[in-house]
Amino acid sequence: MLRDGLPRLANFESESVEGNKVQQSLTSRLMDASFSLDDLSWLREKWPKRLVVKGIVNAQDVCRCIKVGVDGVVLSNHGGRQLDSCISPMELLPEVSNVGIDIMVDSGFRRGSDVLKAIASGAKAVMLGRSILYGLAANGEAGVRGVIESMKHEIDTNLAQIGCASMNALTYDYLSK
Numbered sequence: 774m775l776r777d778g779l780p781r782l783a784n785f786e787s788e789s790v791e792g793n794k795v796q797q798s799l800t801s802r803l804m805d806a807s808f809s810l811d812d813l814s815w816l817r818e819k820w821p822k823r824l825v826v827k828g829i830v831n832a833q834d835v836c837r838c839i840k841v842g843v844d845g846v847v848l849s850n851h852g853g854r855q856l857d858s859c860i861s862p863m864e865l866l867p868e869v870s871n872v873g874i875d876i877m878v879d880s881g882f883r884r885g886s887d888v889l890k891a892i893a894s895g896a897k898a899v900m901l902g903r904s905i906l907y908g909l910a911a912n913g914e915a916g917v918r919g920v921i922e923s924m925k926h927e928i929d930t931n932l933a934q935i936g937c938a939s940m941n942a943l944t945y946d947y948l949s950k
Contacts, residue, residue: 810837817842825877830859835869835876845875845897852880852903863891867945870895885927889935893943 817824826838827847838846848862848869862878870876878891879900888899901924908920932940935947 810841813838813843814841825875827879830862830865832865832868835872839872839874843874845877847877847879847900848896849879849900863894866891866894866896885924885929886931888924888928889931889940889943890948892940893945893948895945 813826823844824842825845825847826843828849828851829835829838829846830848830850835846835848846869848865850859850862862880866876866878875897876895877898877900878896879902881903882888882891882899882901883904891899901920904920904924905917908916908918910916912919928940932938932943937943937947
C-alpha cells in the first residue's frame with residue numbers, strides 16, 4: 774500500500790468509476806440473483822454464437838438450459854469457496870454426461886488424475902482455476918506455465934499407467950477396472 778496506494782478492483786476501473794464506495798456498490802450488484810430462465814431465453818435469442826452457462830449444480834437446470842438452446846454447460850460450485858456444502862460437479866457429471874450438449878466441469882481440479890476422472894466420466898473439458906492462480910501468484914507467467922506443464926505430465930503419466938493411448942480413447946471403463 775505504501776508503494777501503490779489502496780488496492781483497486783481492476784475490473785471496475787474506468788473514468789466514471791472512482792472510489793472504493795462505487796466499486797463496492799458495483800461488486801454487490803454482481804451477486805444479483807434475479808437472472809431467470811426468461812432472461813436466458815432472451816439472451817439465447819439475441820446471441821447467435823455458441824452459448825455456455827456456468828454454475829450449474831443440478832440435473833434439472835441442465836435440462837432447462839437444453840430447452841432454451843444453450844450449446845454447453847459448466848457444472849460448477851465455483852471451487853467450493855462460497856458453496857462449500859453444495860454437491861460436487863463430479864457427483865452430477867455421470868447423470869448428465871450424455872444429454873446431447875457439451876458438459877464441462879470445474880471446481881477443485883488439482884491433479885492430472887482429477888482431469889482424467891472427469892473426462893472418463895463424460896466431461897468434454899475441465900476448467901482449472903485455483904491451481905493456475907497459485908502458479909501465477911508464486912512465479913508469474915512462468916508459474917502458470919509450470920502448472921500447465923505439470924498437469925500435462927501427470928495426465929500423460931496417468932494415461933500410460935492405465936494403458937490408455939490418449940484422452941480421446943478414455944472411457945468410464947478405465948475408472949471401473
